[in-house]
Amino acid sequence: MKKMDRILLRFSEENVEEPITAQVILELGIPIRIVTATIDSHGGDILVEVPAVHVEEIVKAFRDKGVVVTFPKLIDVDCDKCFDCGACYALCPVDAISFDEDYSVVFDEKTCIGSPCGLCVNACPARAIRLVEQHSRNQK
Ligand code: SF4
Ligand code: SF4
Structure with missing residues (x-):
């Protein structure tokens, strides 16, 4: 299975009306999967998943268009500590x-x-869940 990376795209009030995500997909010809979107006319965030081999060029394309790009941390659950309390x-x-x-x-990662x-x-209560950098988790 293709390794995927997640990136968080932050749009401002100035660029939120522009079809930037569609432009990046068309320019690069690389599929981008939208995981969640919290966005309105004042701006907001879109969390996307992209093929890890293309992550650098995708990040550059968004940043060149004025989008703030960050790498969110992902959860890492220690099953030995979890006691299924819910x-x-x-x-x-x-x-x-x-x-x-x-x-x-x-957990559905x-x-x-x-x-x-x-x-x-x-x-x-068991401190069984941590947020870790994507690449440290992917190396496991
Ligand atoms: S599993 Fe935890 S970090 Fe992930 S979306 Fe649910 S509450 Fe948030
Ligand atoms: S809160 Fe912690 S111990 Fe309880 S079910 Fe969730 S991961 Fe497991």
């Missing part, structure tokens, strides 16, 4: 946390939005 479950805004048939807690959120991290 305290994290109700907080997740994107339903990335669920219960398995045996009532163990399961593809749905989790990472450091723009991080609500589950502080909620965990």
